[in-house]
Amino acid sequence: MSYQLLKGKRGIIFGALNPGSIAWKVAERAFEEGAVFTLTNTAVALRMGETSRLAEKLKCAVIEADATAMDDLHNLFIKSMEVLGGKIDFILHSIGMSPNVRKGRHYSDLDYHLFDKTLDISAISFHKMLQTARKMDAINEWGSVVALSYVAAQRTFYGYNDMADAKALLESIARSFGYIYGREKKVRINTVSQSPTTTTAGSGIKGFDRLLDFSERMSPLGNATADECAGYCITLFSDLTRKVTMQNLFHDGGFSSMGMSMRALQQYEKGMDDPFDKTRSQADEHFYD
Numbered sequence: 001m002s003y004q005l006l007k008g009k010r011g012i013i014f015g016a017l018n019p020g021s022i023a024w025k026v027a028e029r030a031f032e033e034g035a036v037f038t039l040t041n042t043a044v045a046l047r048m049g050e051t052s053r054l055a056e057k058l059k060c061a062v063i064e065a066d067a068t069a070m071d072d073l074h075n076l077f078i079k080s081m082e083v084l085g086g087k088i089d090f091i092l093h094s095i096g097m098s099p100n101v102r103k104g105r106h107y108s109d110l111d112y113h114l115f116d117k118t119l120d121i122s123a124i125s126f127h128k129m130l131q132t133a134r135k136m137d138a139i140n141e142w143g144s145v146v147a148l149s150y151v152a153a154q155r156t157f158y159g160y161n162d163m164a165d166a167k168a169l170l171e172s173i174a175r176s177f178g179y180i181y182g183r184e185k186k187v188r189i190n191t192v193s194q195s196p197t198t199t200t201a202g203s204g205i206k207g208f209d210r211l212l213d214f215s216e217r218m219s220p221l222g223n224a225t226a227d228e229c230a231g232y233c234i235t236l237f238s239d240l241t242r243k244v245t246m247q248n249l250f251h252d253g254g255f256s257s258m259g260m261s262m263r264a265l266q267q268y269e270k271g272m273d274d275p276f277d278k279t280r281s282q283a284d285e286h287f288y289d
């Protein structure tokens with residue numbers, strides 16, 4: 001059902017790689033709600049992914065940009081404003097990638113060159129995007145910018161590796177830039193902390209299936225899907241949430257407020273007859289993964 005919540009609004013959506021991507025669902029929903037927008041992703045993603053298929057369906061332009069490259073970002077804002085016919089009202093930053101995770105590096109044995117890349121791609125790109133937009137005065141007053149985060153920014157999650165540090169930085173950038181951009185131009189900046197979701201980025205996390213099951217059992221409302229995340233992002237882009245800024249907003253079915261649920265405990269108890277693999281010793285290199 002459409003409420004035309006974004007009628008007359010112009011946007012930029014980063015990160016729609018394939019139909020599983022959260023950004024893909026946000027684009028579909030923004031279209032239904034009456035917005036016009038451009039889609040953007042890296043050259044490799046545009047070659048390997050399905051972004052152009054989405055653009056055809058939603059009749060929007062695709063503009064190539066590496067979100068870590070300032071020139072690309074400048075060009076993205078210029079072209080988007082040209083194609084859409086004016087300044088931007090909303091932006092979705094839906095970008096995450098850890099080369100350390102990809103290469104199977106343990107958190108206690110990070111490659112620092114790759115760590116820099118994780119932070120640059122997954123968090124500093126958010127600052128670069130905001131800094132570029134502000135210098136170009138590319139966002140309308142009361143515009144709304146949302147980046148996607150995960151609860152591992154606040155609490156330690158097995159296997160999330162250096163992405164946890166990237167998400168903590170991302171959320172901090174939302175607060176720090178939210179103050180400046182809010183005071184100056186009434187632009188609001190938030191992060192949405194989403195449940196684990198089966199996507200290309202999500203499936204890269206170690207033990208992802210078990211994490212998905214655990215958080216489903218822990219959350220009173222169950223895990224939030226990518227479609228539901230899209231719905232929440234639309235409300236944040238709309239005029240109905242004009243005074244919400246500098247927040248990390250949990251969209252996780254209640255997971256982040258739970259300590260232990262009966263459903264998770266029952267599952268844990270089932271495993272008590274056959275506890276930890278006794279052959280495993282604390283000397284195992286990754287015992288504390």
Ligand SMILES: NC(=O)c1ccc[n+]([C@@H]2O[C@H](COP(=O)([O-])OP(=O)(O)OC[C@H]3O[C@@H](n4cnc5c(N)ncnc54)[C@H](O)[C@@H]3O)[C@@H](O)[C@H]2O)c1
Binds near residue numbers: 148201
């Ligand atoms: N899937 C989950 O479980 C989950 C949970 C919470 C938060 N998130 C976050 O949601 C966001 C979207 O991830 P997703 O799960 O939809 O996976 P996804 O793999 O579909 O999306 C990640 C996107 O980042 C893009 N990207 C990577 N490097 C880039 C760069 N240098 N410049 C521009 N784009 C780049 C990729 O091309 C891809 O489109 C990420 O920030 C992710 O951390 C995901």
